[in-house]
Amino acid sequence: MKQPILQVRDLKQHFPITTGMFFQRQVGSIRAVDGISFDVYEGETLGIVGESGCGKSTAVRSISQLYKPTSGSVIFNGLELTTADPKTMLLARRDIQMIFQDPYASLNPRMTVRSIIAEPLVIYNRRHLLDPALTTLQIEHRVEELMERVGLSKAFKNRYPHEFSGGQRQRIGIARALALNPKIILADEPVSALDVSIQSQILNLLGDLQKEFGLTYLFIAHDLAVIQHISTRVAVMYLGKIVEISEAVNLYDNPLHPYTVALLSAAPIPDPVVERDRQRIILTGDVPSPDQERFGCYFYDRCPKRMPWCSNHIPPMFKRAENHEVACWLYDDERDYHDVSMEEAEADAKLHA
């Protein structure tokens, strides 16, 4: 049995909405991530997919403790990160690195490529956290080695980020993330700002690096085809919740949650023959605002298969197969909710409140 390298349990990240100029009263909260749980196993790629505002970026930022989570737990290699002291956190961060979405904003324009890639090494070296300690010359060699590995000529190391194209900058970001030999890389939409021909170069590079260094990825994207290509397992998020999690293959062949089904049918396929005869499920309306607490299924407002029961009962994860879980009342084996009326559902919800 494989051991999970990262365990996330009921993670919540709420941001306060405040009012008033001097006494900032909290009048509500944005529930960006509203209770998600999953495991990531060593050497695999867990893809998180969802539309903008579903909380996927916030989720990785809470996991890496860039935001202080509201509640829940994040266990990395047996270490609880949410309560870890700064010293422990510093050690853990060596193994958890991030790649960001925007290659234009995530590199300091005043630093040369050399200093960007060397920065993590320098920081850890200075605090004597690297074993063995590195000399300046060794750091220099390491930077060159990393640049060559991600496909950049080492002759460019004294250049500044603005001298590079988007794809090359993303390679710099990847080299920086690799500098400390991390165990897991959290990649937040690393290819969505890139052109198609560059996107495939970066996806191939990430795949090669994973094989070479045995890396684990937590990979976020909104593009379903990209997620399917790179992931071992996929989690689908909607409004701060995971609605379905499964092996990538199963999810695409046999999507269960109505949202996943709609998402897959909405994604365009670059093949006119397939596109011509495709039946689309067009969801009506927009994603609701995450600023209020919900008592029913989070997808209720837009769901084409909703039942009265769903309006006031939050579905738990139902296990449908090995590695395939879905949060939808349609898949509760114990009971069929189709003929439960709104009154009965409300009465039941009150009873359990």
Place this chain on the structure above:
Amino acid sequence: MSPINNNQEVVLDVRDLQTYFKTDAGIVKAVDGVSFTLRKGQTLGIVGESGSGKSVTNLSIMRLIPSPPGKVVGGQALFEGEDILALDEKEMRKIRGNKISMIFQDPMTSLNPFLRISTQMIETIRLHNKGLTRKEALERSIEMLRLVGIPSAEKRVTNYPHQFSGGMRQRVMIAMALSCNAEILIADEPTTALDVTIQAQILELINKLSEQMGTSVILITHDLGVVAGMCDEVCVMYAGKIVEKAETEKLYAFPAHPYTEGLIRSVPRMNTTKKGERLYSIEGQPPNVIDLPPCCPFHPRCPKVMDVCRVAYPPITDLGGGHEVACWLYNSEEEKAAALKEAQA
């Protein structure tokens, strides 16, 4: 999608369009000799990566190129038998919005945040229909908003843009673009800023409206999936030139230009790509379009590069059935030798 009917009348005929920008570093040939025709009711896709000149092509047709630094230096765009590139600004205003309208990429910045939706729509409608009163124009706006699927349109019309979500703002833009019954709709990456489920709604809407009203659509996008579902014909652009033009199904089934082939093969697909398989990738970077030498701009990245590609730009070859390609692979040895000789001379 409707099959291409070559008997349909041509509504827009663009011939050898050239738009250059003057910069400190040199002249940028953003669009360099682009020609295409648009027929009534047809949806034409223009695909390319960023910087390939697809947006500039359409801004040139709309005469919206900021000048200086940009300038349309050559070519014609025949609309109803008239070259709209030669019209003066006053005459162009009668066409822009009225006969040819445009949807921009970013719905967040194309609406004025200080004005109510009603004010902005009434302004547009009354500008193009001089006889209408404000009240009639308001009724027309509500009707248009309803058509694009905005719920309780009569209430929402008095809202400000920030009260709408991204998808709804894009619907408002479409409603405004359609409110004058334009004959041509130019949609510049209309769904790039939107999520897939909202994208599906908007594309369905454009499709339905173009079928109902017989509008011809030019759809600019970088997304090959969107093109596959929407367009009758596709132009692929690279470094300011159209490198291949064909009916959509032909293009995907038999891409002739190595760039098109690479582009199609480098997109991961949900239905067929195997897990863990390496994606095909076009090595290298798109070229800098400043002072491009007169060679094929794709040659440094091309897997099938020949000597002649490095010195001369390929002529356009017709492969039959409207399938055109600009690549030396489809020219005879004599033609290649002649071009080589001429370049060396």
